[in-house]
Amino acid sequence: MADAIATLPTQQLDPFKGVKKVPLEEYFTSGHRTCQGCESALVMKLMVKASGPRTIVLGSTGCMYVANTTYYSTSWVVPWMHTQLGSSGSAGLGTAAALRALMRKGKMKEEPINVIAFCGDGGGADMGLSAISAALTHTEYNFLILLYDNESYANTDIQLSGLTPYGAHTTFSPPGKAKRLLHTRWKKNVAGMLAAGHPSCRYVATVCASYAVEMMNRVRKALTIGGPTFIHSLDPCPKGWDYDPMQSHELGELAVNCGIWPLYEVEDHRLMLYGRTKGIAEGRSKRKPVRDYLLRQGRFAHFTDDDIDYFQAKVDEMWEKWIIPGVIPFASEIVNQKAPV
Amino acid sequence: MAKVIEKVGQVEAEKEELISGSEAIAVACKLADVDVITAYPIRPYDTVMQYVAKLVSNGEMDCEYIVAESEHSQFEIVKHASAAGARVFCGSSGVGWMYAFEAITVTPALRIPMVAMVGNRALDDPGAFGVEHNDALAVRDLGWMLVWVDNAQEALDVALIAYRVAEDRRVFLPCAIACDGAFLTHSQSIVKVPPQSWVNKFLPPYDRGDLLLHPDNPITVAPQVNEDWLMELRKHNDEAMKRAQTVIREAYADHERIFGRAYGNPFFEEYMTEDAEVVLLGMGTLSMPVKVAIRQMRQQGIKVGFVRLRWFRPFPTGELQQTLSRFKGVGVIDRDYSFGSPYFSGVLANEIRAALYNAPARPPLLSFICGLGGREVTVPYVREMTDLVRRAAAGEKLETTYWIGIRQ
Numbered sequence: 176m177a178d179a180i181a182t183l184p185t186q187q188l189d190p191f192k193g194v195k196k197v198p199l200e201e202y203f204t205s206g207h208r209t210c211q212g213c214e215s216a217l218v219m220k221l222m223v224k225a226s227g228p229r230t231i232v233l234g235s236t237g238c239m240y241v242a243n244t245t246y247y248s249t250s251w252v253v254p255w256m257h258t259q260l261g262s263s264g265s266a267g268l269g270t271a272a273a274l275r276a277l278m279r280k281g282k283m284k285e286e287p288i289n290v291i292a293f294c295g296d297g298g299g300a301d302m303g304l305s306a307i308s309a310a311l312t313h314t315e316y317n318f319l320i321l322l323y324d325n326e327s328y329a330n331t332d333i334q335l336s337g338l339t340p341y342g343a344h345t346t347f348s349p350p351g352k353a354k355r356l357l358h359t360r361w362k363k364n365v366a367g368m369l370a371a372g373h374p375s376c377r378y379v380a381t382v383c384a385s386y387a388v389e390m391m392n393r394v395r396k397a398l399t400i401g402g403p404t405f406i407h408s409l410d411p412c413p414k415g416w417d418y419d420p421m422q423s424h425e426l427g428e429l430a431v432n433c434g435i436w437p438l439y440e441v442e443d444h445r446l447m448l449y450g451r452t453k454g455i456a457e458g459r460s461k462r463k464p465v466r467d468y469l470l471r472q473g474r475f476a477h478f479t480d481d482d483i484d485y486f487q488a489k490v491d492e493m494w495e496k497w498i499i500p501g502v503i504p505f506a507s508e509i510v511n512q513k514a515p516v
Numbered sequence: 517m518a519k520v521i522e523k524v525g526q527v528e529a530e531k532e533e534l535i536s537g538s539e540a541i542a543v544a545c546k547l548a549d550v551d552v553i554t555a556y557p558i559r560p561y562d563t564v565m566q567y568v569a570k571l572v573s574n575g576e577m578d579c580e581y582i583v584a585e586s587e588h589s590q591f592e593i594v595k596h597a598s599a600a601g602a603r604v605f606c607g608s609s610g611v612g613w614m615y616a617f618e619a620i621t622v623t624p625a626l627r628i629p630m631v632a633m634v635g636n637r638a639l640d641d642p643g644a645f646g647v648e649h650n651d652a653l654a655v656r657d658l659g660w661m662l663v664w665v666d667n668a669q670e671a672l673d674v675a676l677i678a679y680r681v682a683e684d685r686r687v688f689l690p691c692a693i694a695c696d697g698a699f700l701t702h703s704q705s706i707v708k709v710p711p712q713s714w715v716n717k718f719l720p721p722y723d724r725g726d727l728l729l730h731p732d733n734p735i736t737v738a739p740q741v742n743e744d745w746l747m748e749l750r751k752h753n754d755e756a757m758k759r760a761q762t763v764i765r766e767a768y769a770d771h772e773r774i775f776g777r778a779y780g781n782p783f784f785e786e787y788m789t790e791d792a793e794v795v796l797l798g799m800g801t802l803s804m805p806v807k808v809a810i811r812q813m814r815q816q817g818i819k820v821g822f823v824r825l826r827w828f829r830p831f832p833t834g835e836l837q838q839t840l841s842r843f844k845g846v847g848v849i850d851r852d853y854s855f856g857s858p859y860f861s862g863v864l865a866n867e868i869r870a871a872l873y874n875a876p877a878r879p880p881l882l883s884f885i886c887g888l889g890g891r892e893v894t895v896p897y898v899r900e901m902t903d904l905v906r907r908a909a910a911g912e913k914l915e916t917t918y919w920i921g922i923r924q
Contacts, residue, residue, distance in 0.1 A: 229731045244739035254729045256599055257738035259618050262592040269596030272580040276551040276602050309585035
């Protein structure tokens with residue numbers, strides 16, 4: 176049984192002990208054309224800084240494809256290949272499968288090579304969900320799927336995705352005279368869904384690049400632990416969220432501090448909250464109200480007090496009603512119910 | 517596995533096996549030492565994956581065998597595996613092939629020499645398992661090489677040839693092997709399976725060279741080119757497709773030298789055409805009833821022949837012009853349709869019409885739509901089509917397109 180699902184060895188990537196220990200070498204450099212203040216570009220940079228040079232990166236369609244790989248001026252120092260919008264799971268799986276076959280059959284020098292496939296929120300949580308889900312069950316292959324979530328189809332003019340927050344103004348959900356809120360769906364809980372739904376996946380984490388070293392260390396852990404792994408990153412987007420680019424980092428921190436974006440990792444079934452999220456859960460720091468976070472962004476400029484209250488109530492629910500706050504959205508009351516006789 | 521009849525006394529001999537077209541292609545994958553294979557179920561192609569699964573589980577074949585969660589993923593997985601240096605195989609049928617269409621579309625542009633099997637199937641709705649060629653034909657403009665095979669032996673041979681041609685650096689394009697659903701995928705016949713050493717002589721290892729996606733070769737694949745470069749890149753594919761014609765000829769010649777089986781002209785087979793006045797032309801397994809009917813008609817003194825097109829892409833324009841100009845009438849049998857096309861004809865008929873436009877002589881051409889959804893192409897239908905072509909050849913003014921065997 177163990178033989179049938181044996182993985183290849185992975186690179187041993189120990190965590191960086193502080194920002195001063197992070198190497199200077201860059202594997203995502205100049206040549207890209209992302210917006211000023213683009214957090215997703217930072218995620219790309221930190222992601223490959225964390226993984227190092229012996230890495231293959233697959234990128235599904237989205238900003239981080241279109242803006243980063245203009246012909247003759249690619250920003251990637253490591254090998255990089257485009258994959259289709261819904262194919263990050265398949266790209267990671269296919270590349271890892273090729274490496275495994277070729278190394279086993281002696282057609283390629285044996286060596287642990289990191290495989291990272293990234294996708295945006297549209298490519299990951301909408302179109303590519305099925306392929307990611309399937310990929311996470313293939314425990315015999317080593318690859319990381321990283322979802323950079325800027326909460327809209329930001330490359331195609333800011334259209335709403337399954338990860339766009341409730342009520343946000345996008346070009347597919349403009350506030351109008353008859354309807355103030357055209358988008359009334361709540362954001363999917365992707366990391367929680369994937370962790371809960373794929374019990375053989377050894378590592379799922381949420382990250383935010385506002386906490387750069389912690390983010391890089393999650394990438395390193397995901398690649399070291401082996402098998403298929405998943406990381407979901409929340410990336411403030413000046414263009415899509417409509418704010419001054421200098422506020423990107425701050426908005427990322429606010430999302431965590433408001434409890435909208437809980438930071439956690441699920442390693443071999445063990446859930447660990449980390450960073451500010453841990454402090455909030457343990458009562459050491461207080462969750463900030465969502466009002467400040469929302470009103471700093473033009474995409475919520477049409478919100479009334481009622482809308483803000485509703486948003487706050489939904490976030491409160493995540494923390495007060497969920498069986499595991501911010502992670503698993505079952506009502507905690509169920510725990511105390513007796514099974515029907 | 518099927519019954520094996522071994523020839524006695526030869527060390528390196530072919531083995532005769534009673535296998536279906538699907539199984540023949542699975543055996544070819546084993547002989548080609550394919551590295552990554554992806555499966556997803558849809559009839560009728562999926563029989564090939566059932567055979568592959570058996571070969572893998574019995575330890576007869578060493579590959580990564582991945583059951584995908586959709587056809588789209590199936591084709592994406594092998595696309596990326598091929599980019600990383602693996603020899604790959606996958607396939608589909610009908611609407612499954614269409615579900616994978618996005619992945620299929622980008623594969624030639626990425627210069628991925630994937631070999632895929634299409635078990636030709638009608639594009640339901642309404643539900644139909646039977647053969648139609650519209651699934652495979654949908655990729656005819658995209659840079660895939662497309663070849664139709666007629667029997668299990670040809671399926672095995674052409675699968676090996678397909679790898680050899682696709683992976684030739686002058687080509688580096690994907691190749692789809694079209695097999696008529698049921699008539700070929702599920703029909704068994706005696707197939708000569710070559711020994712591994714012959715295959716090794718014929719098929720060199722897959723070498724992606726400077727296109728390999730590997731940390732030792734840190735390239736960026738498929739960046740944004742837009743109007744600055746796309747036209748030049750499309751032209752590269754055009755040149756590759758042109759070169760494929762030469763490479764196909766070389767591969768068939770080498771195949772004949774090593775395996776001792778002669779296919780003659782690689783691009784199309786001619787049957788009783790030497791003295792023929794009119795010919796029918798078609799692709800795939802309809803050759804069997806057509807050949808039977810031709811033999812019967814020949815006994816009655818009707819000089820009719822048959823041309824079975826194998827390679828639809830690259831299309832053998834010049835050779836078909838030369839051949840077809842010799843006849844007084846041509847009837848093209850399409851197991852497909854092309855709604856709203858010129859003359860409301862089949863896809864193949866209009867390709868032949870286009871090819872004949874510059875021919876030294878242009879015989880009258882009739883388009884026949886026949887055998888859709890797996891309906892049998894019967895001997896009486898073939899006689900009916902032959903009669904119409906002979907009347908056209910005699911100068912009678914007829915319709916341009918006929919649906920044969922259709923209820924009124």
